[in-house]
Amino acid sequence: MKKLFTILLVLLATPLWAQQKPLQAAIDSARIKIGSQANLTIKATVDTAATVRFPEGRNFGRLEVLESYPVDTVKKGAIYELVKKYGLTQFDSGRYIIPRLPVVINNKMVYTDSLRLEVKDVKVDTVKQQMFDIKPVIAAPSAFGWLWYIVALLALAALGAGIWWYVKKRKAQPKKEKEVFATPIEKATAKLKNLEKKELLQRGAIKDYYSELTDIARIYIEEAIHIPAMESTTSELIDAMRGAVQRRKMRLSQETFEQLERVLRTADMVKFAKSRPMDFEIAEDRDGIEKAIVVIDKSIPQETEDEEALANEILMAQRLKKKRRKRVIIGVSVSAFILLLAGIFFTGRYIRDNVLGRPLKDLLDKEWVTSEYGVPPVKIETPEVLKRFKDEKVLNNLPPNVSSYQKFSYEGFVNNLHIVVVTNTFKEPVQIDPEKAVNGELAAFEKNFKARNIVTKMEEFTSDKGFKGMRASGTMTITIPLTGKEAKVFYNILLFTQPTAAQEVIIFHEEGDTDAEKITERILNSVELAKAVQ
Numbered sequence: 001m002k003k004l005f006t007i008l009l010v011l012l013a014t015p016l017w018a019q020q021k022p023l024q025a026a027i028d029s030a031r032i033k034i035g036s037q038a039n040l041t042i043k044a045t046v047d048t049a050a051t052v053r054f055p056e057g058r059n060f061g062r063l064e065v066l067e068s069y070p071v072d073t074v075k076k077g078a079i080y081e082l083v084k085k086y087g088l089t090q091f092d093s094g095r096y097i098i099p100r101l102p103v104v105i106n107n108k109m110v111y112t113d114s115l116r117l118e119v120k121d122v123k124v125d126t127v128k129q130q131m132f133d134i135k136p137v138i139a140a141p142s143a144f145g146w147l148w149y150i151v152a153l154l155a156l157a158a159l160g161a162g163i164w165w166y167v168k169k170r171k172a173q174p175k176k177e178k179e180v181f182a183t184p185i186e187k188a189t190a191k192l193k194n195l196e197k198k199e200l201l202q203r204g205a206i207k208d209y210y211s212e213l214t215d216i217a218r219i220y221i222e223e224a225i226h227i228p229a230m231e232s233t234t235s236e237l238i239d240a241m242r243g244a245v246q247r248r249k250m251r252l253s254q255e256t257f258e259q260l261e262r263v264l265r266t267a268d269m270v271k272f273a274k275s276r277p278m279d280f281e282i283a284e285d286r287d288g289i290e291k292a293i294v295v296i297d298k299s300i301p302q303e304t305e306d307e308e309a310l311a312n313e314i315l316m317a318q319r320l321k322k323k324r325r326k327r328v329i330i331g332v333s334v335s336a337f338i339l340l341l342a343g344i345f346f347t348g349r350y351i352r353d354n355v356l357g358r359p360l361k362d363l364l365d366k367e368w369v370t371s372e373y374g375v376p377p378v379k380i381e382t383p384e385v386l387k388r389f390k391d392e393k394v395l396n397n398l399p400p401n402v403s404s405y406q407k408f409s410y411e412g413f414v415n416n417l418h419i420v421v422v423t424n425t426f427k428e429p430v431q432i433d434p435e436k437a438v439n440g441e442l443a444a445f446e447k448n449f450k451a452r453n454i455v456t457k458m459e460e461f462t463s464d465k466g467f468k469g470m471r472a473s474g475t476m477t478i479t480i481p482l483t484g485k486e487a488k489v490f491y492n493i494l495l496f497t498q499p500t501a502a503q504e505v506i507i508f509h510e511e512g513d514t515d516a517e518k519i520t521e522r523i524l525n526s527v528e529l530a531k532a533v534q
Contacts, residue, residue: 093120267285
């Protein structure tokens with residue numbers, strides 16, 4: 001008899017457990033004050049072998065998760081009740097939706113029901129409660145004041161030791177004596193000898209070798225003949241030398257000019273065209289530079305102090321002229337580049353807006369249509385005429401209390417703009433809960449567009465025409481049916497209720513699209529309603 005009684009209990013318990021909802025969600029208070037905590041409880045009823053993973057995150061919708069409590073387990077016969085609690089809060093007043101939260105039970109996603117939480121301001125009675133100014137900061141005596149003096153002394157001692165070590169180290173280092181040359185030819189000759197000691201050719205640094213070789217020649221020419229040789233190109237340098245030779249009545253043969261120009265151009269080829277001369281050519285170029293310097297130095301006439309000062313003035317004037325020319329070239333180049341970028345930007349923008357066209361801008365700028373949709377009618381202004389929704393399966397399976405259901409829509413899958421108008425009439429007066437109506441639309445988003453990460457805010461709405469209703473707005477991530485790509489959209493749901501009718505206007509578009517935002521505001525503010533027949 002005992003075994004039979006036990007079997008009967010198990011058989012009776014099984015259907016009772018099967019009738020229970022596997023997932024329940026509840027909140028301890030539907031209204032809290034700003035900053036207060038509301039406790040959300042999720043209860044999962046499963047068998048003892050089930051695996052359950054509760055949602056985690058810093059935010060549930062627009063509510064902040066203050067604390068996630070450990071899971072409590074209650075065993076009831078052959079089943080477990082797993083209870084997970086969360087502490088939620090919000091620091092801005094308004095009505096918020098706790099979205100449907102995913103719970104993984106045996107690797108299957110199960111969603112909780114969404115809940116509403118109202119956050120109210122804290123009223124402050126400034127009549128009964130006198131307000132006072134903020135008190136000034138009062139310095140508190142510190143028991144560790146002496147410690148700071150010791151730390152400051154140690155820091156000063158460390159700083160002094162560092163300065164002493166640095167000065168001592170600098171004194172210990174031998175100073176390099178700067179080489180002083182009596183004439184430019186002595187300087188050039190010494191640098192040519194030092195160039196050979198560096199053994200750049202033996203290391204394969206041909207480019208560095210030619211760079212230093214030509215710099216030696218240019219520095220000598222600049223100091224000896226007083227022309228801006230370092231800033232000049234090869235052609236400019238040869239032309240300047242010819243002018244200086246005529247002006248100062250120097251005797252230089254054409255062969256010297258050609259020899260110097262040949263070496264300079266070879267160096268240009270090595271530096272900029274990665275050319276590599278033969279070894280004997282490198283030796284000839286080095287000897288050519290040395291001979292050219294010697295010949296130039298012998299041909300320079302003796303100068304008086306006045307002539308030398310005048311030559312230096314001419315050199316400085318030439319350098320200044322070159323700098324000014326460079327600045328002008330750089331300024332003109334930068335200005336031209338900026339104008340080019342501006343031209344490309346504005347031309348591309350003009351082509352995009354006026355030739356290729358922007359779908360939403362085209363909708364915004366075109367002539368709009370004002371129409372009435374449904375019974376009782378919703379009169380709105382839209383860029384395109386809305387098309388009637390025809391689905392016999394839906395229309396033939398209306399709830400018992402619904403006498404008519406009409407839906408009109410514009411579905412822009414290319415530009416991610418959707419406009420929907422829905423009207424319902426009821427056989428008997430009903431009391432519509434705005435939150436449940438909004439949750440129904442969000443559930444449709446989840447079904448048709450695989451919506452997730454839904455954030456909702458509800459508030460009262462008044463159109464420019466004076467019609468009042470409830471407005472739910474927020475963001476969500478959807479999957480675009482045609483492309484399968486995800487997009488973050490901003491949505492608006494307007495709900496107008498009457499005793500025997502409900503009217504909705506739903507718009508959603510890609511987040512951040514300014515043209516879509518202007519279209520949405522224009523549509524919402526154009527809404528006009530008609531009363532249902534009682």
